[in-house]
Amino acid sequence: MSRTNLLRRAGATLLLAASSLLVQAHAADEVKDVRLYALDCGVLHVKDMGMFSDTGEYNGKAGVVVDPCFVIRHPKGTLLWDTGLGDKLAQSKGGVDMEVGHMQVDAPLLDQLKAIGLTPSDITYLSFSHTHFDHTGNANEFPDATWILNKAELAWAESKPGPFVNLDTFSDYKTAKKQMIDGDYDVFGDGNVMILKTPGHTPGHQSLQLKLKKSGVVILSGDLFHQRANYTYRRVPPFNVSRADTLASIDRIDTILKNTKGRLVVQHDAGDFKGLPKIPKYLD
Numbered sequence: 001m002s003r004t005n006l007l008r009r010a011g012a013t014l015l016l017a018a019s020s021l022l023v024q025a026h027a028a029d030e031v032k033d034v035r036l037y038a039l040d041c042g043v044l045h046v047k048d049m050g051m052f053s054d055t056g057e058y059n060g061k062a063g064v065v066v067d068p069c070f071v072i073r074h075p076k077g078t079l080l081w082d083t084g085l086g087d088k089l090a091q092s093k094g095g096v097d098m099e100v101g102h103m104q105v106d107a108p109l110l111d112q113l114k115a116i117g118l119t120p121s122d123i124t125y126l127s128f129s130h131t132h133f134d135h136t137g138n139a140n141e142f143p144d145a146t147w148i149l150n151k152a153e154l155a156w157a158e159s160k161p162g163p164f165v166n167l168d169t170f171s172d173y174k175t176a177k178k179q180m181i182d183g184d185y186d187v188f189g190d191g192n193v194m195i196l197k198t199p200g201h202t203p204g205h206q207s208l209q210l211k212l213k214k215s216g217v218v219i220l221s222g223d224l225f226h227q228r229a230n231y232t233y234r235r236v237p238p239f240n241v242s243r244a245d246t247l248a249s250i251d252r253i254d255t256i257l258k259n260t261k262g263r264l265v266v267q268h269d270a271g272d273f274k275g276l277p278k279i280p281k282y283l284d
């Protein structure tokens, strides 16, 4: 073989090796259509559910508040919506007690991501319905993602907003790539994954609207509702920052659901969570 041919062959081998490395680095298989995965990111057993309605219906009654995270896969990337109580809690077998009850994480988020073929670096975008601690627990596991944050929410979270916000749980927002938003936001630019402004629970609270090929419109509530009955009877928690804004947001989501014949997923409602496919299955 001539020297030139030898060099050429060596070059081709190198190229092949490099391209197989590239394939390995991109671990997540591509998807054709939008998929919604519901992940179990903890549960709260609340002693007195009275904190979820200022009109007395839940007073003195105990209840279960589930705490899911959601992965939305889209041909253009992957969004993680809410990050749960935090995998650190999984180290305390049987959970931990807190003032209002008990909280527990049985399945670490990172293990569940693995079960659906994803690593933390596959998460392209990270967004929270709001910044209460039960939605920000694992946020710092995703420093490579672009964080989509509502301006009013972040300003409020940084201004000592009370016991339910813990900035340490999502301190990476300071260094992460950020997309700051004021209101509705089309995550992938095709209208299929829309963040909707639904303030009231917190100043920059938001819900997520998905348009799925088979299942149609699905709206993830965030904490606009804490139980299905909060939607049915328009119940407002006493610790919401604005009762009026909450009712206006409920009205908006209710109208969209009616217009689109959409499905509402009340994130903290155990029945709603149970009604979603269990990973590795998904809604599409």
Ligand SMILES: [Zn+2]
Residues within 6 Å of the ligand: 132, 134, 135, 223, 268
């Ligand atoms: Zn919550």
